[in-house]
Amino acid sequence: MMTEMDFDRQKEGLSMCVVYLLSEQTKLRQVGGRFLLEKKGKRQASIPMDEVECVIQGKAAEITTPAIYELLARGVCIFYVDGRGRLLGQLGQFASSNLSWERSRIQYDTFRDSQRQVELTREIVRLKMNGQIELLRSYAKSKKDLELAYLADEVRKYRKKVAVTSAIEELRGLEGMASRRYFEAFPIIIDSKLWDWNGRNRRPPEDPVNALLSYGYAFLEREVRLAILGARLDVRMGFLHSNNGRKDSLVYDLMEPFRQLVIDRLVLKAVNRGQFHPEDFSYDDVLGCRLSEKAREGWISYYETYMQRSCSAYQGLAPREWIRSWVRQFADELFRNAASAV
Secondary structure, three states: OOOOOOEEEOOOOOOOEEEEEOOOOEEEEEEOOEEEEEEOOEEEEEEEHHHEEEEEEOOOOEEOHHHHHHHHHOOOEEEEEOOOOOEEEEEOOOOOOOOOHHHHHHHHHHHHOHHHHHHHHHHHHHHHHHHHHHHHHHHHHHHOOHHHHHHHHHHHHHHHHHOOOOOHHHHHHHHHHHHHHHHOOHHHHOOOOOOOOOOOOOOOOOOHHHHHHHHHHHHHHHHHHHHHHHOOOOOOOOOOOOOOOOOOHHHHHHHHHHHHHHHHHHHHHHHHOOOOOHHHEEEEOOOEEEEOHHHHHHHHHHHHHHHOOOOHHHOOOOHHHHHHHHHHHHHHHHOOOOHHHO
16 A cells, blocks of 8 residues: 555455545546556556546546546546545446436335334434444443443433434434533543544534544545445435435435444544644634645545454454445345335
8 A cells, every 4th residue: 555645455355446636746547457646747556447446536636538438437436525525526426326216216205204214313323322332431441431431321321212212303402412422522532631622513623633533524425425326325315314405415314323433433543542643733714623735645544444454343344344234234124125126
């Protein structure tokens, strides 16, 4: 794997890779049967065409037109992101995302059914709280901290209420209250002398840990989006977040179970193990706290290594494959009684 932020190849027998084009003067072009990755005119990597799973491009990078055509012909998505890693748009469709009208209809009818909507929302909120409790209990044990154990128990109380709640707005409210209690634990988990923390904030993030969380959630959005496309679900139709046409609701719905167990876990490990330091961040009156270019490179390398490594916490799978497996199971359950939708 390159130390630059532009290319990460999956390890441990996996052949597919994610290509990052975020640095200035970075270019991806096609030469014969390979994609060449260049930076400032110098070759950084030569990648077989059939090993590229998706490309993530920032505004300072370039993909040549022949390379774009070849990527699209192979069913490779190109994701366009801003400086915070947030998705601005997508070009192309995932190779296995053949979405039939019948599948879309069944998904729409299922999510419109008020009882099913409550059931699905309740399950997603429960799974999110499970992740919060698991993370808090893990740190309570390793740090031998009673306050963390107490906060885990507080979230558990909200989880018990979820099981007997049948109103969507009430479920959303319980999720919000549990999250506030969960984030109260962060000053105990991280070194509060080194890292500022005044609660979860965003748009823009006001401190380095919040900046890392927001950056990580942007990466998680793309992971879940690819998993949804691969499972042949319609990203536009969700059940928990509003279907207002301004965002792909199902992506945000299915991100919820993975926020704590994947991104928060990774961010907390990173700051506690010295992967990042306060000087890796800059501040802007409009944009808030941001990672430096070097820190973004470090994050991508750290993130890709983590996402591709098998772990017992994810049923023996790598986090990326665990997310995709879970989304496939979600889709299978959704269409279980509709053979015509296969």
